[in-house]
Structures are given as C-alpha cells and as structure tokens.
Amino acid sequence: MKRFLFPLLLTAASFCCGFGLKAMIDHPGKKPGKVNGIGGVFFKAKDPKKLTAWYKDNLGLATNPYGATFEWYEGYDSTRKAQTQWTPFPEKTDYFGPSTKEFMINYRVGNLVLLAAELKKAGVTIVDTIESFDYGKFLHIMDPEGNKVQLWEAADQ
Secondary structure: OHHHHHHHHHHHHHHHHHHHHHHHHHOOOOOOOOEEEEEEEEEEEOOHHHHHHHHHHHHOOOEEOOEEEEEEEOOOOOOOEEEEEEEEEEOOOOOOOOOOOOEEEEEEEOOHHHHHHHHHHOOOEEOOOOEEEOOEEEEEEEOOOOOEEEEEEEOOO
16 A cells, blocks of 8 residues: 555646646636646545544644645635645545546546536546535546546635
8 A cells, every 4th residue: 555655645746736837837727627636636545544644643744534635826816725635535435436446536627517518528437417515516437447537616616
C-alpha cells in the first residue's frame, strides 16, 4: 500500500499544480462542461482512520471526518476559495464499483449537465445519474481502462 500511496499523492499534487499554473497563465475563466481542476483523490486503505491519523501526525494534514481538505484560491479569481478533498476509504468499499481499482479521482467541472450530455453523445459509460447535494452535483463515469471517475460541479460555481 505504501508503494502505491506516495506515487498516487505525487501524481495528484502534480495535476493540481498543473491546473493551477495553466489557470494563472491563461486567465480564461471556466469552460462550461469541461474539467477545471481536481476535486479530490480517493483511495482504499486497510484502516482509513489509522492511515488518516498517520498523515495528520507525520505529515501535518489538517484532517476532518472525511480525510483532509486542501483549500486554495482559483488562479483567475484570487478572491474565490476552492478545495481539493483527500480521503482514504475502507479497503472493502464498493463505492469505487464497478471499477476494481484502488483509487478514484474526482474532477471539478464547470457545467455537469452539459458535460453529461456531451459524454453520452460520445458513448462514454455513465454509471449513474446526476445527484445534487448542498455542496454540488456529482456524476460517475468509467474511463476506457475501467477506472471509475467522479465528476463534481461545486455548488458555488
């Protein structure tokens, strides 16, 4: 698990930095219906609570009941706070199903309804229907290699 976790976190951090840098360079604003950042990194763990505590104690993560939330400011609007969620799930979770992978990445999108329609037209496998919560809308899809992907339109967009 340790060999898997560090590269995953490093990859996620690289993506976040890349999206942030691109936003600062381009200043384009959000493109409706397209990914505009990483909303979270979710992975399976033998003991999620113990692993979360380890990250808190050893790496200083400011943890919460869901893992840890990294807050940052949107590159093109330095007054808008955004976040990326880091969450270990129980090793036997079926939340990542139908994927059998150890992780799931959540991508922030600008207009989930529009994107869902585009994905459907493109023949992308859509796992469920759009669900709405106080903090935004969610939809799960499958990529061509069997990875479940979570799409999230934040409520404040």
